[in-house]
Amino acid sequence: MLDLTYDAPKPKTIAGATGDWELVIGLEVHAQVATAAKLFSGASTQFGAEPNSNVSFIDAGMPGMLPVINEGCVAQAVRTGLGLKAQINLRSAFDRKNYFYPDLPQGYQISQLYHPIVGEGEVLVEMGDGTARLVRIERIHLEQDAGKSIHDMDPHMSFVDLNRTGVALMEIVSRPDIRGPEEAAAYVGKLRQIMRYLGTCDGNMQNGNLRADVNVSVCRPGDYEKYQQTQDFSHLGTRCEIKNMNSMRFIQMAIDYEARRQIALLEDGKDVVQETRLFDPDKVETRSMRSKEEAHDYRYFPCPDLLPLEIEQDWVDDIASGLPELPDEKKARFIRDFGLSDYDASVLTADVDNAAFFEAAAEGTDGKLAANWVINELFGRLKKDDRTISDSPISAPRIGQIVRLIKSDAISGKIAKDVFEIAYTSDRDPEEIVETEGLKQVTDTGAIEAAVDEIIAANPAQVEKAKANPKLAGWFVGQVMKATGGKANPKAVNDLVTAKLGL
């Protein structure tokens, strides 16, 4: 694989009254595992079902119920770990995290505190300006999601739906390597991209299938380097955790607000209190979640209903050999094999479905030209129509046809746009359109020559001007194109005009 080397981005600086400040950010991303059934029960994970209809008695925490682990969830976690170049722990174990909440029927969440299934890894986050941040992954573990409580259906009561209870989550924990709001959003975006490529999480943030707890602290320039040398976290300042963020935009806004809030406190001689906060997107501020209760004591202990999970190296190797091409690899290959620019390759590989579409379109023809058509013509049009690639009215092979028609000089680029429009709106084959509508380029030099002669003969004054100023020859080309209904091959016209005018 081509190694794409980047420079690290400069950490963001916020100027305070008493000097500059830098940000330190770590994220815990919760990704819903893409499986048919839940982590420890056979109920469905499908979104949008009637309340409490995707619920096993196990999920409902009924007396005597016991968990049984879904191998599919384990495989997806392994896949994700491999995609993040992380260590796969062949032996891992499950712990109970105990607390009381109506959408947590068992009164505990089964998670992995002491022995997670995935260990250390890393991910390269491109910032789009030629820089990229290498973010270290500390660990990934599997855990149960909780249900949903609806608080606004009744003045006195909350309504609990356990459909989501027990759905498998992967918690991906990063080291505090992220140094700015844009980096944080890009990091989440990169994780999302990788998991969508792997098929391990659909990354749907609106549905809450991907959400992040964002840890933010501020420090003085130079402190972060001290941390890097000593691994002593105290250099990084006291952090606050902003919970349950499910929008990249809000993540950036929240980090910015929180950093400034902490800076204001510190410049005022006050301490930052370590606490959990929530982001209010309407007021654009973070608020403390601290209530009159003290901090949770989760009383973690190994879940006695489960044995340690032992997976075989062979099984992991099988999964590894079946991994699809990852975004970084695909992008490098697009650059190398299709001669694309870094930018174009980034755009095309941003989403796995888009990349697949492009490759199908570029099959057996000019990659650069195909990329141009997919990015500039198709993506733009789809966005305008509020469509995604999966409901594109024109298929990848048909885009490929258009590219081939251009390359073989059958049509000009300009005519191709007309063909595209017709194919997009009428679900017709480009080759058929060119045939039926008679859009084929005129390449017959005899016919073109006749047209050129005609225009030259009819415009002696222009001929004189053009002989004096060769740039004006273009006027003749335009006239010939008009006269041929745009179907003459522009290059051929240009050559003939130049020759006939003796330029």
Place this chain on the structure above:
Amino acid sequence: MSIDVETARKVAHLARIRVEEEDLPALAGEFNAILGFIEQLGEVDVEGVEPMVSVTPMRLKRRDDVVTDGNQQAAVLKNAPDAREGFFAVPKVVE
């Protein structure tokens, strides 16, 4: 290691069991008695001993990723003290 009334109160709250103020001293007393008994474990040399993780040596079995359960809203809600419109109704969290 002595348990005071404050600790007893905290533990009762952690366990979400209401214990009246006047009953807390007795509860603290019970904790202390049991703790005193458990302290004996401190005598044992556990150097290098692995904590028991599973009682008998078996391998954790895994099931296939297939939907085999659910689709039983009525049964799930059957025993609920207060079920409404398919949901479990509970009093709100009072901040």
Place this chain on the structure above:
Amino acid sequence: MMTDLTKLTIAGARDALRKGEVTAAELTQSYLSAIDEAGALNAFVHHTPEIAEAQAKAADARIKAGDAPDMCGIPLGIKDLFCTKGVPSQAASRILDGFRPEYESTVTTQLFDDGAVMLGKLNMDEFAMGSSNETSTYGNAVNPWRRGNDDTALTPGGSSGGSAAAVAADLCLAATGTDTGGSIRQPAAFVGITGLKPTYGRVSRWGIVAFASSLDQAGPMTKDVRDAAIMLRSMAGHDMKDSTSADLPVPDFEAALTGDIRGKKIGIPREYRMEGMPDEIEALWQQGQEMLRDAGAEIVDITLPHTKYALPTYYVIAPAEASSNLARYDGVRFGHRAKLAQGEGVTEMYEKTRAEGFGAEVKRRVMVGTYVLSAGFYDAYYNRARKVRSLIKKDFEDVFAQGVDAILTPATPSAAFELGKEVSDPVEMYLNDVFTVTVNLAGLPGIAVPTGLDRAGLPLGLQLIGRPWEEGDLLNCAYSLERAAGFVAKPARWW
């Protein structure tokens, strides 16, 4: 004729049914009548006569057709800890008032699939926490045995007190029990019946209200050892729904009952001989050793060095697991929900519901468990206890590795005591559990067999502890002991 039927054993009934001497319907009726007359024992707390009659009818059809497993037509009592579909399953707790599960436990499914008949649910200590059946929301179960002419009510033991009382009083042919620290073996000894706790993982826990997940195990409580072997076969087996259940074939345990234990090594652990042990118990233990020696076994002294730490270990692990397992009893989805005052929210609902719904002993254990798991104490208590548990288990492994086949100990330090008695004697309290909890901590199979009577005429039992998965051998040892002891006494009916 009717009274005779209730005196049958499973093996005897099995015979009689196949010979056509009796029908399952008749058998069931005789027990239903016996139950109706035995309200004073408070053993059966939920009655299921219609279910029983329907099951008996189906059983008769199967027996006629010649397709009848051993347990077919056998009327049983089911401990209230088992979830039985559509039938109250409350773990003898107010917090599960009105709970009728929409699912059936694996154990009862297997028993009923084999044609067994459910007469009703049996009394027990609340959430299986107790040794005297005095913490039940249904009130105490009463031992059918009395001290001679003394009509003081005695405990049948716990937590499976109702199961023990019912079997001893011939209110059912056998009963299911569960054992976390001795809750099958101790009550069995107190009422003069046989009680078996299988190897941990031998019987599925799915659908049994959980107390301490790494210690709980269901088992048969029967009139004799052969019955225990027959019933265990029906109850046992791997269950994919229970991740701690063992994927091992279930042998024909009854076939192991040869009565031949020549050359078997029986270990006598010195740490089980306590200062101040009542002389009757010491004598019983000696007699047991002689009986086994006479049957051809070799009696050897053994040491289980960490025995004295078994109780503190148990008192950390069991409450800790229970505190987590009982968190689901919160008034949200089933069972009791407290009435709230104006302005009270969900936290008050939890606190009041659990304060009202749990009895004192359960509350105590849940809170102790919460404490030992709480921040700062995990290493000192729970983690340390798990390490000591490993050492306790290793004690047994070492002994078995030396060629010991089974271990003989008393089952209890005394006969059944009176209900309402404060157990204040520390030695007695200590001994009460130390004979039995080691077996749960090590995950081994253990069985209590009645072998004698005390001065007051109350039954006394001995315990045999076996190798993991070797219930067949263990039952055979117990069978030899039972035959040698010749215990046939039954309680004089006063109810």
